Amino acid sequence: MTRVGFACAAGAAALGLALVAGAAPAASRSGIDYAGADVRAIQADDAQNPGMLWVDRGRALWNDGPRACAGCHGDAASSMKGVAVRHPAWSAAARRVVDLEDRINACRVERQRRPAFARESEDLNALTAFVATQSRGMPIAVDVTGPAQPAFERARDFYATRRGQMNLACASCHVENAGKRLLAETISEGHGNGYPAYRLEWQAVGSLQRRLRACLYGIRASLPPEGADVLTELELYLAWRASGLPVEAPGVRR
């Protein structure tokens, strides 16, 4: 079982916030810009970044087995370059929005004929981190038009809707109060461009969905199961909000 941890700190319920539904922030700042100098230094140096342990493991998985990823896709440095910037994306085969983890698992089941990785398993996070790292520095650019549009609109509403015992929407903190303090933390704009990221609180690499569940836990809302459409679609909306920010995977966060 994955502990989601208490991340979206309590105490903001009394703030009484107005909402700007779905409006992308005027100036996008990556979460790493809100981090302290020590965390920034760990992310900047691959030798220290513990997330690189997962990337190394992902590289080994990439080349592992008789029908390895590398058998079709070859060198990930070229074939997987830019893949992370356009996910989540609409999948015509699955008839839903899929994130990078879903995409990897679909390939694993349909092409490699192996059992899917469990969501949030170390192997899936490792392979996702490895694939995402190939897009490092590239600006996020997801497609929210066409078949993905209804999902995008649902997620935009989710983002702006108050929920949980704290009665907070995502936007209450990450739009209305980004940059302000919540106890010891500075509230970030809540972009997902560092994920899969090594969170010091988790002492492991985790997916963006794990982070989203941690935030929902923090506002005492009901938790959708890992891999639920509502979370995947929220990932799509977050990626749209983060348009233009560079992929940082594996990021390092508090």
Added chain:
Amino acid sequence: MAFARIQLPPSVKRGDAVEVRVSIRHPMETGFRVDDDGRTIARNTLKSLTCRYGDREVLRASLGSGIAANPYLRFHITAVASGDLVFEWIDDAGERGDARAALVVAG
């Protein structure tokens, strides 16, 4: 599957001080935490970590519960000759691991 990372300079000269950096995937469980059901999580830290360079042991460390998960160590050795740096470790649960990296010494 090895879950450790050793980083060395790509090439060094004989007599140089070489910075060795190693990080190891390990939960470094302190034994003081409890799980969601209130049961104590058993202590599991890296009991011993050694590094051999050629036929010499160049590092021996006992990492206890004061070291965070996924320990990262940095130390210096003197480059003598080309050869493997071999790390071996054992944790409180008795699980062993090892990793190696080749040091290339020119001249």
